[in-house]
Amino acid sequence: MLSVNNKGRERTLQIVIMAMMVALIFIFSRFLGITTDVIHLGFDFLPVVLIGCLYGPVWAAVTYMVGDLVCAMLMPYGVINPGLTVIAGIIGLVYGFAFYGRDLKGKNLFIVTAIAALIVAGVIKLFGTSVCLAAMYGTPYWPMVISRIPNCAFLFAAQMITIPIIYRYVYVPVSRRIIP
Numbered sequence: 001m002l003s004v005n006n007k008g009r010e011r012t013l014q015i016v017i018m019a020m021m022v023a024l025i026f027i028f029s030r031f032l033g034i035t036t037d038v039i040h041l042g043f044d045f046l047p048v049v050l051i052g053c054l055y056g057p058v059w060a061a062v063t064y065m066v067g068d069l070v071c072a073m074l075m076p077y078g079v080i081n082p083g084l085t086v087i088a089g090i091i092g093l094v095y096g097f098a099f100y101g102r103d104l105k106g107k108n109l110f111i112v113t114a115i116a117a118l119i120v121a122g123v124i125k126l127f128g129t130s131v132c133l134a135a136m137y138g139t140p141y142w143p144m145v146i147s148r149i150p151n152c153a154f155l156f157a158a159q160m161i162t163i164p165i166i167y168r169y170v171y172v173p174v175s176r177r178i179i180p
Contacts, residue, residue, distance in 0.1 A: 013178060014055060018063050021047035025067030030075045039151045043158060044071075045120070046166055049095045053171045054178070057096025064092035083132035087124060094119050099167070109164050117159035126152040 024047040029035070033042025044067070052060035068088040072080045098116035102108075126148055134144040 014059070017054065017178075018051060018059065018066075021051050021063050022067045022070055025064070026070055026074065029067070029071050035077055039148070041151065041154055043162060045091070045095070045155075045159065046162060048092050049099065049163055049166055050171060050174075052092065052095035052097075053099040053167065054175065055096075056100040057093040059092075060096035060100075061089040061092035064088040079136070081132055081136050083135070084129065087128045087132065090128070091120050091124055094124070099171075104167060109167060110160075113160060113163045113167075117156050117163070121152045121156035121159065125155055 025044045028046065029040075029042050029044040033040060033044060035042070047067070048060050048064045051063045065085050065088050068085045069080070072085075094116055098112050102112065104112055126145060130141060130144040130148055133139075133148075134141045137144075
């Protein structure tokens with residue numbers, strides 16, 4: 001009987017942490033980020049990385065998708081684009097697969113971060129988001145890709161700098177307290 005109660009508490013804690021991360025996604029995206037029709041410069045990926053580290057790819061995907069929808073509904077920058085929400089979920093999957101269940105130390109942390117950052121910024125954001133934006137605005141695909149290169153370069157650099165910091169100074173101490 002005691003284990004069932006502990007399981008319920010763990011699930012409640014997980015839901016509360018995910019809700020806090022959705023709130024942080026909203027704050028980082030809408031108040032601390034710069035967004036135009038084509039460019040988004042922000043750190044809204046950090047809460048997703050943390051959820052990916054703590055709970056894995058599926059929960060990171062769900063968290064980022066919910067965060068994207070909350071941002072789109074509360075402070076929209078245009079019409080809600082389901083493609084961008086799906087891309088947010090794919091990014092959550094990448095972070096979860098990259099960081100969940102790994103004890104990353106030293107250069108391994110930077111290698112895993114570089115791989116995840118290249119996949120997210122160099123593939124998903126550059127090409128996937130460009131498909132959605134080109135379709136949404138009715139513009140040609142390749143000019144959209146080219147116009148997004150500086151945005152993706154910023155995202156790559158931001159991930160390379162901030163993810164190791166979040167991993168070492170937030171995830172590691174938090175995981176010792178909340179993961180049994």
